[in-house]
Amino acid sequence: MAPQQHVLLRSQPKHGAAAVALNSSANYLGGAIGSTFGGIVLFAGLSPSYFPFVAGCLVLVAFFGQLILMLTNKKESKTS
Numbered sequence: 568m569a570p571q572q573h574v575l576l577r578s579q580p581k582h583g584a585a586a587v588a589l590n591s592s593a594n595y596l597g598g599a600i601g602s603t604f605g606g607i608v609l610f611a612g613l614s615p616s617y618f619p620f621v622a623g624c625l626v627l628v629a630f631f632g633q634l635i636l637m638l639t640n641k642k643e644s645k646t647s
Contacts, residue, residue: 571633574640 575590576583609615 570637574633574637577644578640 571590572587575586579586605615605618
């Protein structure tokens with residue numbers, strides 16, 4: 568099981584299936600929005616050469632966001 572799904576199931580045990588489904592939907596929506604914006608940028612005639620750099624930055628933001636979420640959940644589970 569993916570770490571993000573594990574965190575969702577632990578944080579919402581009664582509504583785990585709905586939380587995982589909502590997360591999957593958000594992932595698909597993010598992919599669609601990213602593709603749309605990328606298409607708009609290309610249609611406008613701008614260079615796609617900066618796409619890898621921006622994508623890498625977004626991956627780092629997502630990684631650190633997930634890390635913070637996991638660490639705060641770990642602290643909460645130790646105090647409970």
